[in-house]
Amino acid sequence: MSSNETKEQENMEEQREETMEPNEAGSEANEATATADAEQGEQTTADASAQIAELQRQADDYHSRYLRGQADFDNFRRRTLKEKEEQSQYASLKLITQMLPVLDNFQRALQTSAEAADGGSFAKGVDMIYRQLFQVLEAEGLKEMDAVGQPFDPEHHQAIMQVESEEYEEGIVVEAVQKGYWLKDKVIRPAMVKVSG
Structure with a gap:
């Protein structure tokens, strides 16, 4: 080999070594980057x-809250239904309680009529009971219709x-054959009337 060729070969080896050193350094940098990436x-x-x-x-907390809310709602619904049933079952309790003294007075009037021959005291007793009964019903909102002298109204009167x-x-x-009644603002029984023609 000539000295030129030897020099060229040496130069090539040096270049290889130079190129290899950065590759090794790069490989170490790549390993460091990979390690950092793995840690990240x-x-x-x-x-x-x-x-x-x-x-x-x-999610578990919300689910348990939902279940509690659902259970509370179900309990509320059951309690409300039970209260409605009780109310409908005992809706007339107040009225019946107020009617008991009227029943007592009817019994007394019947006993008096059987014992006494005086019809006047019996009539007075029945009249008192009628007024007492009407007062109880009036307190609940019952009103008599004043039909006589009023224009005929098919919603309030029944012409016979x-x-x-x-x-x-x-x-x-002209005449009310049977009285009509209001319960507050509602007609519960129209008056049976005679109408002028």
Whole structure:
């Protein structure tokens, strides 16, 4: 080999060594980067696991709250139904309690009529009972209709007869055969009336 060739060969080897040194340094840098990436990945995985655990805890908490709310609602619904049943069963309790003294007075009047021959005291007793009964019903909102002298209204009156009248114009109620009643603002029984024709 010539000295030129030897020099060239030496130069090539030097260049190889120079190119190899940065590669080895790069490989060490790559290993360091990979290690850092792996550590960062492990940290990210740990953070994600912590977030998942927190979200799971929140989901469990919301689910238990939902179940408690559902149970409370079911209890409320059952309690309300029971109260409604009791109210409908005992709706007339107050009225019946107020009617008991009226029943007592009817019994007394019947006993008095059997013992006494005086019909006047019996009539007075029955009249007192009627007034007492009407007061109880009035307190509950019952009102009598004043039909006589009023224009005929098919929503409030039930005409059973048409009569000639000099006292009233045509279409006016002349006589109430059976009284009509209101319960507060509602007609519960229309009055049976005779109407002038």
